[in-house]
Amino acid sequence: MEAAAQLRDTNALYSLIRQDPYILDNFDRIPFIETPLHDAARSGNVESAMEIIRLKPSFAKKPNQDGFSPMHLALQNGQTQTVLQLIDTDLELVRVKGREGITPLHYASEDGDLYLLEKFLSVCPKSLEDVTNKGDTALHIALKNDKVEAFQVLTRRPPSVIGLKEADQCYNKRILNSKNRDGSTLLHIATSKNQV
Incomplete structure (x- = not known):
């Protein structure tokens, strides 16, 4: 899943979803986990990040095992464009x-x-x-x-x-x-x- 989030097109993501329609739901059941949105935000893959957040808005506020949300990871990695896009989806992410x-x-x-x-x-x-x-x-x-x-x-x-x-x-x-x-x-x- 990590590799799919870092790819520049969303076809790989949907290929994984076709294989397992519950693949994103599995992330929701775990309170602290690195989701595909964390990976996309860290790497600055805006297209994948926006597609993932559209499919699973709950990922935007979910902390990973280190206590960071996708927005925190985008900031730490200098991914300003991703930060701005995340804000456009939910102002409260600030x-x-x-x-x-x-x-x-x-x-x-x-x-x-x-x-x-x-x-x-x-x-x-x-x-x-x-x-x-x-x-x-x-x-x-x-x-x-x-x-x-x-x-x-x-x-x-x-x-x-x-x-x-x-x-x-x-x-x-x-x-x-x-x-x-x-x-x-x-x-x-x-x-x-x-x-x-």
């Missing part, structure tokens, strides 16, 4: 928590990928609220990794869905003053790293 509670937004923040950060926030602004197992937001992660430009992108908050200025100010204060599990705020991190 919020899927992988190993240690790390979401794709957290990963892009650590990596400092400004394009993906802007894209993720535009399709799912609420993802800025997500925290890792250590209580870090994407803002904490950007500062910890000296990604000041990423931090700046993350603090450019899109207009409020509610449209109330007070609600926006409250939201900004809550996010900007949030503490991680160590009790560190963004200001603590920036000060400790001399990030003027």
Whole structure:
């Protein structure tokens, strides 16, 4: 199945399905498994990834044995086109928590990928609220990794869905003053790293 997912056409995938119509269902029964979508996302095979996700949407959020979703693997392997296509199928994939509670937004923040950060926030602004197992937001992660430009992108908050200025100010204060599990705020991190 792994080889079929990495092929550039979907005929091999359907050949396997003809041999065993339940082949994709078998992956669904196992909670942590490397699915064909994981393989396609890792290798950047957009066509196969889109065909597999169409057949089995549940694969998009399924963690493999290492705790990574297909989106995490695409990010780790620099497969930006695959990441963008996955987002087009389900905007909430930006919020899927992988190993240690790390979401794709957290990963892009650590990596400092400004394009993906802007894209993720535009399709799912609420993802800025997500925290890792250590209580870090994407803002904490950007500062910890000296990604000041990423931090700046993350603090450019899109207009409020509610449209109330007070609600926006409250939201900004809550996010900007949030503490991680160590009790560190963004200001603590920036000060400790001399990030003027």
